[in-house]
Amino acid sequence: DVEQNAIQAHRVILWDTVGEQEGTGIVHMAPGCGAEDFQLGKEYHMPLIAPLNEEGNFLEGFDWLSGMHVSEVADPIFQDLDRKGILYRVEPYTHRYPVCWRCGTELVFRLVDEWFISMGKSYDKPREELTAEEKASSLRYQIMDVVEQIKWIPEFGFSREMDWLRNMHDWLISKKRYWGLALPIWECAECGNFEVIGSDDELQQRATSGLDVLDDHTPHRPYIDSVTVSCSKCGAEMKRVRDVGNPWLDAGIVSISTLSYRKDPEYWRKWYPADWISESFPGQFRNWFYSLLAMATVMDGTPPFLENFGYATLLAEDGRPMHKSWGNAIEFNEAADKMGVDVMRWLFCTHKPENDLLFGYHGGDAVRREFLIPLWNVYSFFVTYARLDGWLPESNSKGNFDPNFPEGDTPHSDNLLDRWILARLNLLVEQVSASVGSSDFMSGSQAAEAFLDDLTNWYVRRSRRRYWKSEHDADKNTAYATLYHVLVKFAKTLAPFVPFVTEVMYQNLVRSVQTEAYESVHHTAWPKVDRSTADEALLDQMSLARRVASLGLSARANANLKVRQPLSKVLVHAGKAVLRQELVDIVEDELNVKEFEFVEQEGALVQYKVLPDNKLLGPQFGSRFPLLRGALAQADPSKVAATVQAGLPLNLEVAGETVELAPETILVSTEPLPGLAVASDKFITVGIDTAITPELKAEGMAREIVRRVQEMRKNAGFNIEDRITTCYQAQGLMSSVFANWGEYIASETLTTRLLDSPPVEGAYIEEHELEGERLVLAVKQNKVEE
CATH class of the missing domain: 1.10.730.10 (Isoleucyl-tRNA Synthetase; Domain 1)
Known part of the structure; x- marks a missing residue:
């Protein structure tokens, strides 16, 4: 057998996975040390040799390598080959190799025996064409029927889960670990029989020893490992397999195992299925979601949950996964303390769940x-x-x-x-x-x-x-x-x-x-x-009023006109839309203008400039393009703009010939008419008359004085409800502003006495300059009786 294995193993075969772009173009095969090698070894009937134990040490039978750790054998192997005279050359070579995502340690592939649940055959035909017998013999298709009864958010979750079920292999349910769900599988060393113990009651009845060790403990290692049962085939003692369950096996059974499924099915049905579950979907279509679905399909044949809300990955603000070693990780407690949990929740809620969230x-x-x-x-x-x-x-x-x-x-x-x-x-x-x-x-x-x-x-x-x-x-x-x-x-x-x-x-x-x-x-x-x-009409009207006000404020800002400076008129082009008078009053006040007027034509606010698109029309007209440009320059720009904005073709006479121009081939721009500041969006254009009369200027100065007195109230530490005495010292235009607008200034600043005098004793004083003139202001909090 050893000689035959050597003949079978020591040969050269062709393999399309070996690339020609790097390395020597030839690789050694180790079917017991890699997934691709394992599959190829099965195809060519190679011996499956697994040389390492669970600790990564070589097993007995490998000569001087036995007992050595896999990470320590490279140099001794080079030396052994050199000693035997069969070493050609040793050179350092960088190649890609998997490492632990936490610590960066190189990973070692190792062939082991594991436990699987068969998913059944995957047929090369549409699921709708499967026979009842074919579906009954294949768990994957039964799960697909359950998947169809669930609402998936985002919707692509449905197709991802179905794609996983179509392409997955048998379900690996065991792990070579100590902690975890102890698999309830007992194996007979005498005859090879294995049996699954289905409940605590069955274990109590079948146990031949070890119950005293398990007593008062949950069925986990090491206590459960002491329990033996009698083999139903040969009567020999059976011991539990050393494996524990895949964590997702445990996660998938929770909704059944924790709700008294066996002992009180009515209670279980009261809480099952879940109305809604949520988890980050990368990986979960083949882990938790799948585990729940597989368990429910086998146990009950109905969905384990009615709605699945999935979301993408939480990453650091730099777009990378969070890792302490990278310095971009934020722990929950730190974020909760520094950021606040309401802030965190709002970040999540306002984010599109199918996109990664950059958290920070x-x-x-x-x-x-x-x-x-x-x-x-x-x-x-x-x-x-x-x-x-x-x-x-x-x-x-x-x-x-x-x-x-x-x-x-x-x-x-x-x-x-x-x-x-x-x-x-x-x-x-x-x-x-x-x-x-x-x-x-x-x-x-x-x-x-x-x-x-x-x-x-x-x-x-x-x-x-x-x-x-x-x-x-x-x-x-x-x-x-x-x-x-x-x-x-x-x-x-x-x-x-x-x-x-x-x-x-x-x-x-x-x-x-x-x-x-x-x-x-x-x-x-x-x-x-x-x-x-x-009141939809009111909502629409107020929305229009807000848009007009917003555009009006933008127009003011573009012209460097402060809102405190009153202006004479706002002109609005909004198609056939109108505003009720109450909203007109609000917009006038918001924009600080005296009059509001709707205009039917946008041309009352702007002048148009129309040009042909050189890139689109140049190649089409060639040598005639200058003639086209001249003809367009002679056309009425407002009419051209109206045609283009309506999305209609423009008929233009060029050198005695009528040509039709698509609207996207004409560039339309606007400029405010002289004396107007203009802003617009897709549907509304707002123009504000920028002329400032002496009366408007004086009112604007009064509003600016109000702002400065309000700031002085804050600087002086007054309460918002405090009534005050205000003194001012001004000359010229500034003095006339106080004379004409004094009542307004007083009412806006909670001033009960507005005095043209030096500051009263104990007042808070500031000196200002306004429109090139000196202004001294003093404010003092009134006594209660005042």
């Missing part, structure tokens, strides 16, 4: 800056002014508080902004409910970000005067009631996403004033959609 502190800072801080600011704004005015929610006095819905009934308001933000709030609840229900957390979180922008940068900013004013009238109470309702309902909607900041908001907004409130925001009911607030 820069992304966390962006979440804090763009979402959590604005959320906290609007909450703090409400709390600050509500406390100053002693405002409490109406349900406190009416006694109709519902702890499931602490936001209360939707407030009634005639104010347009109130009605709009309430409609936006309920649209948000509807959007988030739908997105969470379909496991589309990114869409839900993006909707929340858009709502927060509407709330902070439009509703609150446009409503501030309602909270600032000293009168405690119905309008102010409605403003408080609306913002309170919005904040509580918004906090409830955000609670699953950012549970900690919303808990703080709930504790202060609700529990501090409602003794009947639930202990936590997470105990309340999911917010309801109030259909009575729905």
Whole structure:
């Protein structure tokens, strides 16, 4: 046999895996030391020699190599070959070799016996054409039937799992380890029989020894290894195999083994299958997902879960995997302390799950800056002014508080902004409910970000005067009631996403004033959609108003015109769209202009410049291209632009011949008409008259004075509610500004006395320069009686 094995093994064969681009073009084969070598060895019936034990040492029978570690034998082998006179040459050679991903140690392939679950034959034909007998004999196709009953998120998860099932080999379920699920397989050394023990009860009945060692221990090594059973075939003593289960075998059986599947199937069915599971999908289609599916198919033939939410890999911000040795790893506790868990959660929720997430502190800072801080600011704004005015929610006095819905009934308001933000709030609840229900957390979180922008940068900013004013009238109470309702309902909607900041908001907004409130925001009911607030027309109108305002502000910025400087007019081209007068007033105030006008033609705001695209039309017209360019220059640019913008071909006469030009071959650009600052998007163009009259200049100076007094209040450490005395020293134009705009300046800065005099005693003083003129301002906090 030894001689025959030598003849069979010591020969040269052709193999397409050996490349010609590197090395010598010839490699030695070791069927016991590599997957490719093993497969080729089976094909050519080579002896399968496995020379290493579990520690990587050579087994007995390998002469002087026996007992040596595989990492220590290279140089002794060179020396032995040299001593025998058969060594040609030794040279260092760099080649690719697998290493441990943790420590970089070279890996050694070793042939071992393992336990497998047969997946059955894979047929070379569509699954729909399989016979019942073929499907019944192949577990892989039975699992495929189960996979089809599950919702996969992202959708490509379905095809990946099916692809794995079509191409996988038999399932390797054992590991040569000590820790792990002890495989319940007992083997007879006498007759080779092996048996699977299926339960604790069966083990108790079959055991012939070792139960005293196992007593009071879980069935893990080393205790389970002491238990022997009698062979059902020959009666000899059977011992458990040394192998433990593949970790995924253990993970896949948990939903069955931990829910009393055998002892109480009704209890098990109450909790099984899982409605939803989630895991990072790289690798899991062949690991956990597959393990759950295989177990469920064999045990019950039904899906182990109804929905699978998969996501890609979390990487470091530099785009590489996190490794301590690379210095780019962030441990959870460190991130939780430095970044905050709400920040982490929002990072995950706003990310498209099928894409890798680059996790780090820069992304966390962006979440804090763009979402959590604005959320906290609007909450703090409400709390600050509500406390100053002693405002409490109406349900406190009416006694109709519902702890499931602490936001209360939707407030009634005639104010347009109130009605709009309430409609936006309920649209948000509807959007988030739908997105969470379909496991589309990114869409839900993006909707929340858009709502927060509407709330902070439009509703609150446009409503501030309602909270600032000293009168405690119905309008102010409605403003408080609306913002309170919005904040509580918004906090409830955000609670699953950012549970900690919303808990703080709930504790202060609700529990501090409602003794009947639930202990936590997470105990309340999911917010309801109030259909009575729905107003699509208002939402569309407000969206248009915001776009007009945004473009108007861009136009101002492009012309270096500060918003504090009033201007005479804004001109808007928005097709056939119009705004109700209330929104026109808001846009006028937002842009600080005196008049608002819609214009039918964009040409009232810009002048057009049209040119032929040289790259597209030059080759087509050749020597006639200059004639084309001249003809286009003679055409009415506004008409050409209108045709191109409508996506229609342009008919142009060139040297007595009519040619048709595709719209994409004509380049259209615009320039503002003289005296206008213009900005536009795809559908709207906004122009602002840039002329500044003396009256407008004076008003702009008054607004600038207000800003500087407000800054002085902060610098002096005044509270926002403090009334003050303001003194000024000015001459010329500046003095006339105070004379004409003094009442406005005083009301905007909570000034009860505005004095044209030197600073009063104890005042905080600053000297300013405005429009080239010197201005001395002094502010002093009034006494309580003032």
